[in-house]
Amino acid sequence: MRHLRNIFNLGIKELRSLLGDKAMLTLIVFSFTVSVYSSATVTPGSLNLAPIAIADMDQSQLSNRIVNSFYRPWFLPPEMITADEMDAGL
Template sequence: RNIYNLGVKELRSLLGDKAMLALIVFAFTVSVYSSDTVMPGSLHLAPIAVADMDKSQLSSRIINAFYRPWFLEPELITADEMDAGLDAGRYTFAINIPPNFQRDVLADRQPEIQVNVDATRMSQAFTGNGYIQNIITGEVNSFIARYRDN
C-alpha cells in the first residue's frame, strides 16, 4: 500500500513538471523514430565495383550474386580504377578477383579475393563487409560442391 501511494505521488509530481514530460515524450517517440529512419540498420543499394581478372564461370557467379536491395548492379572496372573510384565515392565496395581464381580454387590452393571498403560510409561499410564475405564464401562453396558432384 505504501509503495502504491508513493507511485501515485510520483506520477502527480511528474504531471506537474512539463519539461520532464516533454523530455519523456521526445525520448520515446521522436528520438526512436529518427534513429530508425536516418541510418539504415542494414545494407541498402550500396554501390559496388568488381575488377574481374579471372573472367571464369566462378567469378561470373560471384559478380551476379550481388543484387538489389543490398547492392546496386556491380560495375565492372579494372584493378587500376579501384582506388580512384573509392576515393571519389563512386563505390562503397570494390572487389578484386585475381587471375586464375577458379583454377586455384579447384586445385585447393585457397586463393584470396581482395575486398576494398570505403570506410567513410561507416554504417554500410561494416555491415556490407560481412555480407560480401558471406556471399563470396557461399558462391565458392556452392561452385565447388557442384563441380565435385559432376
C-alpha cells in the same frame, strides 16, 4: 549494503526531481518513443538500387557467381573496374 541503499536513495531522488522538471520529462519521452518510431517507419529497411563496383582480379567462376548475385531492385548492375580505378576511387 549501505552503499546500495545510498544508490537506491539517489535514484529515488533523481526520479522525484525528474517528475518536477516537465521539459526534461517531455524530452525523454519524445526521444525514446516518437523519434525512434518515426525513424523506424520513415526510412526503408532495405537497399534500393544501390550502385556497386567490383574489381574482379582473377576472372574465376566463383567471382563470376558473386558478381551475378547482386540483383535488382536492391542493386544496380555492378560496374566492373580495374585495380587502378579501385585505388583512385578510394
